[in-house]
Amino acid sequence: MKRILDLDAATYRRHAIHGEDRVWAETNCYTDLLVEQLHALGVEPVAALPFTLGIDFEGDQWTFFKFPDGDLADLYGIEVQELAVWRPLTDHIEDQVELGRPVMVELDSFFLPDTAGTAYGLAHMKSTVGVNEIDVSARHLGYFHNQGYYTLGGDDFDALFQMNGLVHERMLPPYIEYLKRIPGQAPLQGGALLEASLGLLRRQLSRLPADNPFGRFKAQFSRDIAWLMDADMEIFHTYSFANLRQYGACFELAETYLRWLAGQGVPNVTMPAEKFAGIAQTAKAFQFQLARSMARKKPLDLAPLDAMAAAWDEATGALRTGHG
Template sequence: MDIKPIIDLNPSTYARHAIHGEERIWAETNCYVDVLVELIHSLGYDPVAGLAFTLSVDFEEDQWTFFKYPPGDLLELYGLDIQELNPWKNLVEHVANQVHAAKPVLVELDSYFLPDTAGSAYKQEHVKSTVAVNAIDINKKFMGYFHGQGYYELNGDDFDNIFQLNGLVHERMLPPYIELVKTRGQDQSKLFEKSLVTFERHIQLMPELNPFEKFKLQFEQDLKWLLNAELEAFHKYSFASLRQYGACFELSLTYLQWLQQHGKNGLDDAAITACRSISETAKAFQFQLARSIMRKKPLNLEPLENMASQWLILKSTLRNTI
């Protein structure tokens, strides 16, 4: 019997969304958002309309907000109803049951066995990452899935390993976090108006205290040990901070441009410029931090002050639009 995907896709001809285009400041955002962008895109909707949530990110004491599409926004804009799945039996059976019922499954899997990560994690490093399963056949050991910037397939030993079918781990290994996606359908004729509702909601949720000022205070303390740490520590730290908010504010930039193109009244270019500045400065600052760690030399923190100033401009400008 032929494999029946939820969405008929071919990895060799798959056209990724522009958010993952080559001209972007940040090639990737985070595993959850990247997957949702491509899933929403492949379902025929515009993922940019749902990016208002990026405006309300904050510094969360030891990391920046791991920004994600809020379930309420997904339901309101696209009719995508995300529900947690209770893993009471074998993971692969859960995934197959839901996908065969035309419900994509969001699940955390080990990148060590995801062939699309060749050159980074595949066969090199055990790193959990969220994928969205679109097609699966247990007997044929086949899975079609969204991950990162695109759509991919795996089979054979990778299938056995990714679902731990060959006894790789002990029997008390905790199952991954799993969600199913019910596609309820949504009228897209009012997408802009619905997006404006989420826009106003997330502006109201913007932090009261400047998150960059909070981050700078913590960063000054962290820098004391970072400068003496291995480069691996830098990668983990950067992913939780610089890369996280840098990619996030590029999505904010994309969203504000989309609003402007669709006729949002009162949206000043200053907000768009501020988002671009934060994202580009974060990218440059990440490289500066890496060089400081490798050379064990002091780091100029002025870029953090500049980003703090840009965030204030962004907040005041956006608050004036509602």
């Protein structure tokens, strides 16, 4: 067995970001994964959330938001490195885990038991997991994924790592990264962590979209709704993931960050936090409204997009004034 942290999947306690009271139980696989890995490594991931303020509508989808590598280095002394695959995948993972480096690798959710009911045994979908422990001879894997920490083994292990040979000769290796401690740089704590996080906030506020992204999204959504009404529910799920879930979940994380700042005594963040909470809640309701409209082929009221646009203006305006 190669292991970094001595964790038990049955007793592992998730970060509060993945608590039962959340509007969006999951964000995206990469961000959720890093939240739990940082949490397990003993640092506070919320301090690194200023990046959530700067997401934008990218023309056909909202920003797939991720922790910037430089922010992880500045706050926690952790760098993200890409791993070149030139040997069997399990060999690479074993070596890095033995060196104390969590490995983040794209795997097929069809063989990940924690996705039961959505993808496990149902759909081949790539998703990034963070490997904490591996035992090739015992066909065992301990891994972070989405909201928590899990284990798998047996045939699932064999299928994930192609232990019986490639499915086909043109099969490409997955994208792999690992987390590495920067020598001599300890994670920031207390006041130093707060000041560094506020520095990231100021930098992020200088990079906000030049105009309100909800206006551009509404214009594109108004065009998309015509063909969405003729699409099946599988298209709804993919469209919603790339749009409503991305910005809804991201702005809930922005709310979480601002409430953390408020708890540290930072002023002028409570109202923006409430506005971002409103966006997250409205986005969730709007997602259900879109699903019903598509199922019933009924017109959809786009007024919630205007409400979210107004909330974005108020929140970002207040943050620029108070912290820009």
